[in-house]
Amino acid sequence: MASTVELASAFIEGAPPGEMSSPALTSEGDDIIPSLLPAFKRYNETQLTTVKLPGSSQEVIVSEFNALEDNRYFDPESQTSFELDHTTQTASGAQSYHLESSNADLIKSLLKSFGAHAREHYPNCSYGVYPIENDSAVAILLVANRYSPNNFWNGRFRAFYQVPVSSPSTLTGKIQVDVHYYEDGNVALNTTKPLSINIPSVSAESIVSKIAAAERDYQEALNRAFVQTAEGAFKGLRRQLPITRQKVEWEKVGGYRLGQDISGGKGR
Known part of the structure; x- marks a missing residue:
C-alpha cells in the first residue's frame, strides 16, 4: 500500500495547470511538507512554472535546464539568478548572473528572435534559451498559461x-497542451507532439522560422481535431431531438410532467 508521502507526491505532480498549491494534505500538517519538496520541485521544473523576479513584474521560467545549486535558477535575458521556494512558487535572493557559454552570441540572438515570436503569438508567455549538453547544444523553452477559474477552466x-x-x-523537441475544464465534472485535454x-x-532566424512553422501546423491540426470531435464523437453522445421529434421548450421544463407532457401522452 502506498505511503502518505507517495500518494501526496502523485497528487502534486498530477495537478492540472494553475491548480497546484501547498494544501494541508494530512492531519500531520506542516510535518509532511519537507518530505514533499522533491515532488514540488519535479512539478515546477516539468510544468515550466513561471515566477516573478523579486522587485519586478517579469516572469521567468523554472526548469531543469536553468537550475543551479541550492534551489537556485538563472535567467539569461535579465542576467539574474534567484532562489525558489518550490512549495509557494516564490522567488527571492535575486543576484546578478553572467552566463558562461561559448554559444553566448547564439543564445542572445535566439532570445531576441524567439522572444519576438513568442510575444506575438502567445499572450502571457515566458521563454528562455539555455546552454545544455556541455555547451554542445541549446535548449529553447516556451510556456503560455491561461487561467480562468471563474469559468472553471485553466490551460x-x-x-x-x-x-x-x-x-x-536537427531540431528535436515536443509541444504539449494541457487544458482542464471542471464545471459539474472533469474534462481534460492532454496532448503531446514530438518534433x-x-x-x-x-542561426537564430533559421531556427525560429522552423519553430514558428511547426507550432502553426500543430495548432491548425488541433483546430481540425476539435471540429471533427464536436461534429462526430460529441454529437453522437446526445440526441438531437426527443423521441417525439419535437424540440423541448427548456424554459418550461420545470412544468413538464415526466412521461406525459414530453412524450405527448396522457396521464392515467
Whole structure:
C-alpha cells in the first residue's frame, strides 16, 4: 500500500495547470511538507512554472535546464539568478548572473528572435534559451498559461526544443497542451507532439522560422481535431431531438410532467 508521502507526491505532480498549491494534505500538517519538496520541485521544473523576479513584474521560467545549486535558477535575458521556494512558487535572493557559454552570441540572438515570436503569438508567455549538453547544444523553452477559474477552466501551452550547435543540425523537441475544464465534472485535454526538424544552418532566424512553422501546423491540426470531435464523437453522445421529434421548450421544463407532457401522452 502506498505511503502518505507517495500518494501526496502523485497528487502534486498530477495537478492540472494553475491548480497546484501547498494544501494541508494530512492531519500531520506542516510535518509532511519537507518530505514533499522533491515532488514540488519535479512539478515546477516539468510544468515550466513561471515566477516573478523579486522587485519586478517579469516572469521567468523554472526548469531543469536553468537550475543551479541550492534551489537556485538563472535567467539569461535579465542576467539574474534567484532562489525558489518550490512549495509557494516564490522567488527571492535575486543576484546578478553572467552566463558562461561559448554559444553566448547564439543564445542572445535566439532570445531576441524567439522572444519576438513568442510575444506575438502567445499572450502571457515566458521563454528562455539555455546552454545544455556541455555547451554542445541549446535548449529553447516556451510556456503560455491561461487561467480562468471563474469559468472553471485553466490551460497551459508548453514547448521544448533542443538544437545542437553544429551545422547542419536537427531540431528535436515536443509541444504539449494541457487544458482542464471542471464545471459539474472533469474534462481534460492532454496532448503531446514530438518534433524532429532539419535545420540547414544554425542561426537564430533559421531556427525560429522552423519553430514558428511547426507550432502553426500543430495548432491548425488541433483546430481540425476539435471540429471533427464536436461534429462526430460529441454529437453522437446526445440526441438531437426527443423521441417525439419535437424540440423541448427548456424554459418550461420545470412544468413538464415526466412521461406525459414530453412524450405527448396522457396521464392515467
